[in-house]
């Protein structure tokens with residue numbers, strides 16, 4: 258797996274109002290479905306998250322890798338809950354703060370710049386934690402899961418949505434095409450790998466749900482948007498990043514179609 262820093266971070270992509278990002282987003286989302294998510298996450302997934310976790314107005318929820326804050330704003334508005342996001346990218350934190358202010362939920366949602374592997378939060382302060390399309394960036398997933406467990410109250414629930422891959426030693430080329438990922442290095446895992454690592458970190462795995470057909474649509478739309486607006490995107494994100502992105506989305510689709518990549522929602526519970 259790649260160890261060196263490759264690609265770029267999310268700063269360019271997180272400037273939601275830039276010319277290239279507007280073009281990308283208009284290609285992917287109907288206006289009512291664009292809530293400022295920076296992922297393959299759809300409203301249907303977010304409603305499922307709310308339902309499965311049982312989020313209510315009394316919940317204090319942690320959002321790991323909160324991006325530009327769209328999912329947090331949506332969930333807070335739908336449920337009345339309190340949300341704290343942790344996000345490593347400074348542009349993401351800034352855009353997220355303005356997005357929740359516009360959504361009228363800034364009194365219940367805040368974002369902290371920080372590394373999810375070492376969160377700036379006290380032990381046991383959150384009822385639940387969620388993460389949407391972020392897990393691939395963590396090389397040491399057990400360390401991440403232990404850190405989530407530290408900030409959850411005993412018996413707190415932890416749920417994440419992530420692409421899952423079945424890769425083996427013969428997959429050097431596909432690994433190379435996927436490695437740069439969604440702008441930053443990616444460390445893919447299988448569903449069984451995730452389950453084993455959750456258990457190693459002390460979580461009980463409660464439920465696993467697969468969401469594949471809608472996910473394939475989303476990956477396809479991101480790829481088509483990059484292909485259609487290639488020149489405008491290259492102005493902001495660079496020619497090399499744009500080309501490798503297109504290749505990344507193509508490789509992802511080929512893996513989905515071969516039945517070797519999927520998208521799972523994994524629910525677990527911390528020890529009481």
Ligand SMILES: C[S@@+](CC[C@H](N)C(=O)[O-])C[C@H]1O[C@@H](n2cnc3c(N)ncnc32)[C@H](O)[C@@H]1O
Pocket residue numbers: 267293294295296297298321322323324325326327328343344345346349371372373374388389390391394439
């Ligand atoms: C694909 S985006 C998903 C954002 C958001 N969850 C959503 O669905 O809109 C992944 C996010 O993870 C953030 N990230 C990457 N490494 C991180 C880390 N070590 N700690 C916290 N956030 C991180 C990235 O900056 C990016 O905003």
